[in-house]
Amino acid sequence: MNSRKNVTLWLGIGIVSALLLLMAVSLFYVPYGANEMNIAHRLQAPGRAHWFGTDNFGRDILSRIMEGTQTAFAVGFFSVCIGAAGGFAVGSAAGYLGKWTDELLMRAVDALMAFPGILLALIFVTIFKASLPQTVIAIGVIFIPGFARVIRGGFLQYKEADFVKAARGLGAGHGTVIFRHIVPHVLSSVIVTASLCFSTAILAEAALSYLGLGVQPPDPSWGRMLNESQSYMNKAPWFALAPGLFITATVLGFNLLGDGIRDLRDRRA
Template sequence: MKRSLLLTLGLALVGGLAVLMLVSLFYTPYEPNAMKIAHRLEAPSAAHWLGTDNFGRDVLSRVMVGTQTAFLVGAASVAIGAAGGLAVGTIAGYAGRWADELLMRATDALLAFPGILLALLLVSVFKPSLSQTVLAIGILFVPSFARVIRSGVLQQREAEYVRAVRGFGAGHMNLLFVQILPNIASSIVTTAALSFSTAILIEAALSYLGLGVQPPDPSWGRMLNESQTYLAKAPWFTLAPGLLITATVLGFNLLSDGIRDALDKRV
């Protein structure tokens, strides 16, 4: 943190959002889904710090609970993408030859589709839900993790320390998981942090289009969809989820750059 301002800023933003998410698990000023039509589209006040939405629901309570959705989608989809990418990348990079060619061509096929279109395709096949959104985004991340891990394994598998350990009779599992993967951990962690912000953006886009989190559950993207009609009359309804999406994506992007700089052994 002393060496990297980016890491400090990223941790501050992400840490603040994480605290907001943890608080929302136990406390919100109001019930997030409680409708009070008589108080619809009220401006920010002492009673409702961020105003109310078109159904009279407290905007602050809903954006607080929306952090749970964002972090859940980010963490779960990155875990799926990392697990799939780890399997594909290690086999392709370590085995080489036909396995490498076959697996890399399959990942190239996935990369040929624009990310949001592929996510739309995967989600639209089944009934839109949070679980389907997580699965679709996770599958979308497999190629990026696979290529990063494959590249690292290819660079490390013929390194002198790997040859030395192999000469002492170490098995393939030891070479991969004890020797090689720890030495490419910085690339994997950086990719995970960057993918986290991408997952939040994709989830917001899918929810905005009605293919992600379904009402009445709070989602920042869904809130943007509901607020667009009232942009001139109730701008606070749009600003709250929009600013949180921006802060979250910025925080994880800064965190990704900071982690890369901090773990880069050449610096």
């Protein structure tokens, strides 16, 4: 039982660190320029010169995938940060203050949650200009309800814990109670949520870019590459295969990581 749970965790860690390594490498080295076109070599099948083949402009797919990791991780990281920060503000206020503050904030969160996330992001990106920062903000806002609920739940649970009452009885102020006594306990569930949201963010970015509303050309993005590969599905199936595989692997990696951490935490609790 223990080993099975560890497998989930370690597999997640393995996939995620492999991708992180790929991203780190891409900062210093890519085999070809990501936007370097070579019409003579367009739509080449995978081979020794181009491991994942080339696209319709003769650009090296491996290089574009590698640069795409930067986009994917940037979107994942910043949107999760926005979601967690917003969720913390809303969730901690609702959970700690309780009463009508809680009612008001959680109903707002319910309303946001009831709205389909991708639709919300589409509206947001349509109103503002479609670009990377807008995409990040749009995706981050979608995550606020999830984080808010988890954090509120933690606050509700630990606000009434004996050690919190004892700390208050001995003169601890609100700041001490919140940041020293409650937050460390809420943190583990926030990490799990963050990991699961990370994969959702990458998927959402791919979806938005696929729809042409996320990252704009010529910047490399996995979703954008899928979009571009559509017309060449018969002629060059490898064009779609590479970004598809990487999206799948990344989502799988972060989901495994999240599940693994959750299992680890539950076993301890």
